[in-house]
Amino acid sequence: xxxxxxxxxxxxxxxCGIKPGGRPDLSLVATADARPVAAAAVFxxxxxxxxxxxxxxxxxxxxxxxxxxxxxxxxxxxxxTGSVGLAASERMCALVAESLGCxxxxxxxxxxxxxxxxxxxxxIEGGVPVLVAGRAADGGTRAAEAILTTDTCRKEVxxxxxxxxxxxxxxxxxxxxxxxxxxxxxxxxxADVDPAVLRDELAAAVAASFNRITVDGATSxxxxxxxxxxxAAGAADPTxxxxxxxxxxxxxxxxxxxxxxxxxxxxxxQVAGARSDAEAAAAARKVASSLLVKCSLYGKDPYWGRVVxxxxxxxxxxxxDLVSVAYGGVEVCREGVACEHDSAALDALMERREIVLAxxxxxxxxxxxxxxxxxxxxxxxxxxxxx
Amino acid sequence: xxxxxxxxxxxxxxxCGIKPGGRPDLSLVATADARPVAAAAVFxxxxxxxxxxxxxxxxxxxxxxxxxxxxxxxxxxxxxTGSVGLAASERMCALVAESLGCxxxxxxxxxxxxxxxxxxxxxIEGGVPVLVAGRAADGGTRAAEAILTTDTCRKEVxxxxxxxxxxxxxxxxxxxxxxxxxxxxxxxxxADVDPAVLRDELAAAVAASFNRITVDGATSxxxxxxxxxxxAAGAADPTxxxxxxxxxxxxxxxxxxxxxxxxxxxxxxQVAGARSDAEAAAAARKVASSLLVKCSLYGKDPYWGRVVxxxxxxxxxxxxDLVSVAYGGVEVCREGVACEHDSAALDALMERREIVLAxxxxxxxxxxxxxxxxxxxxxxxxxxxxx
Numbered sequence: 001x002x003x004x005x006x007x008x009x010x011x012x013x014x015x016c017g018i019k020p021g022g023r024p025d026l027s028l029v030a031t032a033d034a035r036p037v038a039a040a041a042v043f044x045x046x047x048x049x050x051x052x053x054x055x056x057x058x059x060x061x062x063x064x065x066x067x068x069x070x071x072x073x074x075x076x077x078x079x080x081t082g083s084v085g086l087a088a089s090e091r092m093c094a095l096v097a098e099s100l101g102c103x104x105x106x107x108x109x110x111x112x113x114x115x116x117x118x119x120x121x122x123x124i125e126g127g128v129p130v131l132v133a134g135r136a137a138d139g140g141t142r143a144a145e146a147i148l149t150t151d152t153c154r155k156e157v158x159x160x161x162x163x164x165x166x167x168x169x170x171x172x173x174x175x176x177x178x179x180x181x182x183x184x185x186x187x188x189x190x191a192d193v194d195p196a197v198l199r200d201e202l203a204a205a206v207a208a209s210f211n212r213i214t215v216d217g218a219t220s221x222x223x224x225x226x227x228x229x230x231x232a233a234g235a236a237d238p239t240x241x242x243x244x245x246x247x248x249x250x251x252x253x254x255x256x257x258x259x260x261x262x263x264x265x266x267x268x269x270q271v272a273g274a275r276s277d278a279e280a281a282a283a284a285r286k287v288a289s290s291l292l293v294k295c296s297l298y299g300k301d302p303y304w305g306r307v308v309x310x311x312x313x314x315x316x317x318x319x320x321d322l323v324s325v326a327y328g329g330v331e332v333c334r335e336g337v338a339c340e341h342d343s344a345a346l347d348a349l350m351e352r353r354e355i356v357l358a359x360x361x362x363x364x365x366x367x368x369x370x371x372x373x374x375x376x377x378x379x380x381x382x383x384x385x386x387x
Numbered sequence: 388x389x390x391x392x393x394x395x396x397x398x399x400x401x402x403c404g405i406k407p408g409g410r411p412d413l414s415l416v417a418t419a420d421a422r423p424v425a426a427a428a429v430f431x432x433x434x435x436x437x438x439x440x441x442x443x444x445x446x447x448x449x450x451x452x453x454x455x456x457x458x459x460x461x462x463x464x465x466x467x468t469g470s471v472g473l474a475a476s477e478r479m480c481a482l483v484a485e486s487l488g489c490x491x492x493x494x495x496x497x498x499x500x501x502x503x504x505x506x507x508x509x510x511i512e513g514g515v516p517v518l519v520a521g522r523a524a525d526g527g528t529r530a531a532e533a534i535l536t537t538d539t540c541r542k543e544v545x546x547x548x549x550x551x552x553x554x555x556x557x558x559x560x561x562x563x564x565x566x567x568x569x570x571x572x573x574x575x576x577x578a579d580v581d582p583a584v585l586r587d588e589l590a591a592a593v594a595a596s597f598n599r600i601t602v603d604g605a606t607s608x609x610x611x612x613x614x615x616x617x618x619a620a621g622a623a624d625p626t627x628x629x630x631x632x633x634x635x636x637x638x639x640x641x642x643x644x645x646x647x648x649x650x651x652x653x654x655x656x657q658v659a660g661a662r663s664d665a666e667a668a669a670a671a672r673k674v675a676s677s678l679l680v681k682c683s684l685y686g687k688d689p690y691w692g693r694v695v696x697x698x699x700x701x702x703x704x705x706x707x708d709l710v711s712v713a714y715g716g717v718e719v720c721r722e723g724v725a726c727e728h729d730s731a732a733l734d735a736l737m738e739r740r741e742i743v744l745a746x747x748x749x750x751x752x753x754x755x756x757x758x759x760x761x762x763x764x765x766x767x768x769x770x771x772x773x774x
Binding site for chain 1: 434606
């Protein structure tokens with residue numbers, strides 16, 4: 001289970017000294033022969049765009065959607081760092097290109113960590129040659145390790161296709177890390193996919209996966225999802241590839257929420273009966289983002305009144321006399337008012353780590369799911385200070 | 388300092404048995420002669436509108452903006468209670484009308500407490516006659532006491548005018564109470580103001596006060612602000628009255644944030660340099676609502692990177708190279724990057740209970756302030772369970 005599972009990729013992760021304590025902080029995913037392959041990316045919509053996002057976006061534009069490598073650092077987001085930050089991201093790409101033997105604009109770059117602090121270049125100048133020299137077909141785990149910040153575990157995924165494979169690694173969920181600002185994901189495949197197709201398929205997969213999770217509603221300065229397609233396994237059936245890519249993105253997204261800061265619950269907020277899928281998604285996102293609903297879930301309290309209140313203020317079609325709410329299939333509110341239910345069964349359900357919180361608006365056929373986490377003492381602890 | 392300070396009003400508060408432990412839970416503000424006077428209200432925009440909001444709205448429409456009394460209960464929101472809930476709110480008004488000697492539709496009603504639980508009518512049937520019988524010109528404090536839920540103190544305001552006065556009482560901030568859903572405020576004045584003018588002035592004052600605070604972003608099912616104008620002091624200068632009403636609303640709003648659940652900080656988020664006042668307000672609200680910014684403030688950590696990130700994703704005009712951020716006047720970010728500052732002075736500022744967090748977008752003349760609180764362990768504690 002590694003980004004190097006698809007044919008044609010190597011990877012590595014090292015500790016170069018950005019993070020204290022000798023923890024891994026520099027990561028590489030590259031093509032085995034250092035030649036550029038089809039590449040696509042989805043970047044944050046935050047206008048306070050970090051330097052690496054600006055540089056990667058420019059490189060993909062210059063090459064027309066091709067890349068030979070992705071270099072990533074953790075421990076510093078290189079965001080809100082101005083022109084010095086841009087030069088630092090370009091330098092990271094140039095260093096990789098020099099060691100790997102490709103053009104600088106064939107390298108994409110990601111950073112994750114503290115915002116507003118200049119990226120320390122000495123560790124990177126010294127670290128990149130070592131990182132590139134140590135790249136290997138079995139280096140995927142090291143690469144996945146070196147991008148973590150407050151994550152408690154690696155996030156990797158592997159989806160086999162018909163002779164080809166989609167794999168990926170990721171870190172963080174939304175503003176998961178207290179010191180920074182990022183979710184990053186790098187996917188690889190050996191399927192042969194045209195860059196333009198790859199871009200559209202990645203955008204669709206991200207919309208249905210990473211964009212359907214929320215931890216704290218923060219859209220970071222550095223969010224990036226990149227895919228490289230080596231083509232080493234030849235053409236893939238388009239539908240099968242689309243399905244595999246969705247599955248890979250969804251797998252990484254779920255791992256992010258499951259490892260969200262301080263979370264004790266993974267909550268699937270499902271809204272049905274909306275006037276449209278878009279309205280269902282907006283309503284589900286409102287409930288999934290509610291501090292009060294998240295606190296209730298932490299307290300194992302099926303307080304559906306808060307759910308109804310969030311649905312009523314979600315800016316979507318809503319009739320208080322038609323709404324129903326259920327936890328884990330146990331209906332607690334029907335036609336807008338409390339209904340009889342098995343309290344013992346409900347209490348048992350609320351003890352589970354994964355909870356389905358379902359609401360039906362009774363207005364139409366729109367439905368959507370947003371996956372979220374609870375709000376806990378540990379979340380506050382992790383985000384109180386950056387030190 | 389009481390809602391009965393303006394001439395022509397009486398009030399009372401009693402414990403009728405909705406709340407456990409004999410705590411006050413039934414409150415009245417009425418005209419001294421039980422005759423209807425000019426009245427106006429602003430209600431929640433939540434579509435899951437509680438029964439008392441629906442009933443009060445209907446009564447004001449029927450009377451063309453006149454009321455003789457407001458009855459309020461705490462301990463139960465009478466929200467998500469269907470037609471039974473509507474009948475309960477109407478019954479509360481009828482009971483008051485019978486004891487007071489006015490028409491039922493001349494009574495307005497508010498409730499605050501748990502959502503989704505039928506309002507217990509026996510305590511109210513028994514309590515209202517006692518409540519009305521005990522009304523007095525010195526009953527304002529009792530009235531202000533009986534509307535509280537998790538509030539730790541009464542919220543009252545008194546703004547003297549030229550021969551007339553504006554006074555008010557309130558409870559809660561947004562979804563302040565763990566068990567429920569409400570901010571309520573009742574204002575009184577002895578100025579003689581036409582109902583239509585009163586409605587417009589109240590709407591403007593609410594927009595600039597109660598709608599400029601946020602604790603957890605929840606728009607409750609029961610939010611209500613009501614004003615009664617007895618006219619006993621004669622006509623008021625329109626501009627002076629407007630100013631006094633704004634001041635009264637702002638005073639109550641600030642008391643709400645200062646007493647927000649578990650809060651250790653009152654934070655004035657000020658955004659200037661936006662393309663418009665509306666964009667400034669949207670940006671300030673995004674920062675003020677950010678879990679990460681709120682956690683940082685709790686931790687006394689001036690982590691401006693999170694502020695810039697929220698500004699960049701607020702959906703307003705933003706240029707990362709122009710933004711500046713200051714805490715208590717100490718600038719920490721200039722033109723989008725960290726700047727030299729007096730760290731000792733900054734550390735001392737972060738210890739204060741009230742903090743001004745100011746951002747300048749450098750794009751125009753739009754400015755706005757949103758007042759917020761920090762996110763603390765105590766907030767999570769108070770909202771984990773309803774018991």
